[in-house]
Amino acid sequence: MPMQRLLLIGAGHAHAFVLEAFALQPEPNIAITVVSDSPFAAYSGSVPAWLAGECTLRETQIDVAALCQRANARLILSPAQTINSLLRHVALENGEQVNFDVASFNIGSTLTLPQQHGEQLPKLLAMRPLSSLHQRWQALQNEISHLPDGGTQRVLGVGGGAAGCETLMSVLAQLRQQRPDIEWQGHLLSAANELLPDAGRLPRWLIKRALSKAGISVHFEQRGxxxxxxxxxxxxxxxxxxxxxxxxxxxxxxxxxxxxxxPLDKHGFIRVENTLEVTGQPSVFAVGDCAGLTPALPSAGVYAVRMGPHLANNLRRACHGEPLSSWQPPKRVLALIGTGDGRAIASRGALGLSGRWVWEWKKRIDARFIARFNPPFED
Incomplete structure (x- = not known):
């Protein structure tokens, strides 16, 4: 078989599985290149614990550089800027051009930021893109450290999904610890008429109770x-x-x-078939939040994790010119939602549980996932 050039664009969760698969079962005729804006990739499941101040940033990260080394993959620390699927090359921000035979996107998503009118605007913390959240969070914490003593600060979370609820509770927990002299008031805007619209009645009640315990007022049917x-x-x-x-x-x-x-859907996500191959673009794949399947999947890291092993298998097949296999998304997934107070809520379909043990369970799951891809001994 002639040498095949496999290009992984982005270092998301699914690509960690791809690199692991090629590390465990190397292919001498497949040359792997990874392009990423950082040698470390944050695991989304651990972000709430980091926001709440329960762990360091480094403890939430997969060591992409070490994983590339294990898989004998070349790592280029520059994000992609554009792709030419016909001529099979990607242009990077650093001016470099990378040629490929098979390519895969795992670059996450970003947010449509609010319009801004007037002066003296509130401080804004956009929760995506995840890769640069640590810079925005650090900048906000620096500003908060310079606030005058005492007084009241109103923190408004926009978004009533699991991520919106979880990040607001986590951030408030850290701010209250960082500046106990300030009274921190929490508010949550939800465009829907209920929280966690995809969950059952019990998980929704548990999240509502957790928000109330955190002193957060919820405003339904309000789109910021x-x-x-x-x-x-x-x-x-x-x-x-x-x-x-x-x-x-x-x-x-x-x-x-x-x-x-x-091909993009109405949200700007890359349209893919159930093989995870981009619609009408042979040997180009997309997974995770940047991929638009039909029907659409909720935006959650668990789907990228579930796609990972299947993607690794199909990328190998594509490099060998073999038929691709279909991926079936799980009908129900387990969501573990931290509440910022050393507790968490477990939600799966109509089932819901909460407690300190759920938080400890979540932390063990997240730590085990990160350790799976990282070197056993780190400085």
């Missing part, structure tokens, strides 16, 4: 649209006061994808 002086304006021109806004809604594909010939 614009940052204005001293707060947020909603879709029906209501105003909610806020000093800090956590933006966790409106996930979309990265804007640079619009300049390519890749």
């Amino acid at each position: 649209e614009t940052l204005i002086e001293g707060g947020v304006a909603t879709h029906d021109d209501k105003r909610l006061d806020a000093d800090i806004v956590l933006w966790a809604t409106g996930a979309v594909g990265h804007p640079w994808l619009e300049e390519t010939a890749l």
